[in-house]
Amino acid sequence: MVEAHFRDVALIYNPLAGFFRWRRQQELADAIRFLETAGMRITVLATTGTSTATLLARAQVEQGRDLIIACGGDGTINEVVNGMAQSDVPLAILPAGTANVLAKELGLPRNIRRAVGSIAQGRVHRIALGRAGERYFICLAGIGPDAHIVYRLSQRAKLSLGILAYWLEGFRQLFAYDFPWFLVEAEAMRQRAVFAVVSRTRHYGGPIQITRRADFFGNDFEVALFLRRQRLKFLLYLMANWLGMLERFDDVRFLRTSRVRCEPLHPTTRLHVEVDGELAGTLPCSFEIVPDALSLVVPGKAQVD
DSSP states (O other): OEEOOOSEEEEEEOTTOSSOHHHHHHHHHHHHHHHHHTTOEEEEEEOOSTTHHHHHHHHHHHTTOSEEEEEEOHHHHHHHHHHHTTSSOEEEEEEOSSSOHHHHHHTOOSSHHHHTHHHHHOEEEEEEEEEETTEEESSEEEESHHHHHHHHOOHHHHHHHTHHHHHHHHHHHHHHOOOOOEEEEETTEEEEESEEEEESSSEEETTEESOTTOOTTSSSEEEEEEOOOOTTHHHHHHHHHHTTOGGGOTTEEEEEESEEEEEESSTTOOOEEEETTEEEEESSEEEEEEEEEEEEEEOTTSOOO
């Protein structure tokens, strides 16, 4: 880690992120004033659609900013990361989304006014990223039902219902999704599964933690594989997860690896991939760790090995 000293700062924010957007705007204004009081010169840039955060971040890297701040949900952060990966410019986050998986992993407050203090007082740590095909991700990738939920969920539902939209669509897909098989290859293992989480984080979404032994500051994934094609079994998995007992199922397998490949069992089957809550194509797809890929501002209280 190194001490953080920032003067020339770009803040990229998603005006549509999260719930209570009117309140977020006021919180963001307060955060900007706080950073300016700390001696930072802030250039504020709003996203205008899908992938614009990547283009904005890439342009700010090329301009040589001291720091880029991403204010939004995990999807906005993912886009910013894809514009910054392999650069030396640090990234800081202000959580303003629906799930805020990265913020939970770092122990950041949900409130922007409180989270902004971690930027001025934070430290820069170089971390690995995941990559799915050509798309980087900072938290996790999902294959199977969760990616299908992201595929089916409308932007309108996310804006109007927030996290509730994911739960409602999830329960709908529990009875509509047919849980097709796909093949997973990692190390010397070749396994058939219906759902996989390839994760850098312990947190998954909302109160759920699936990969509890994942090491965000390490150089590997924890992969969770669900091996049973029984839709109602997923209700049991959910309840077991809340009770911290998911590892007791013999049809849920966990492994540590730096590379995994997934492909449909049948070539004509279309299986979606999501990374950080955003669609990232379909199988077949390889997932790999990219070491030393991003500089991230972490709170002083974050546990870094």
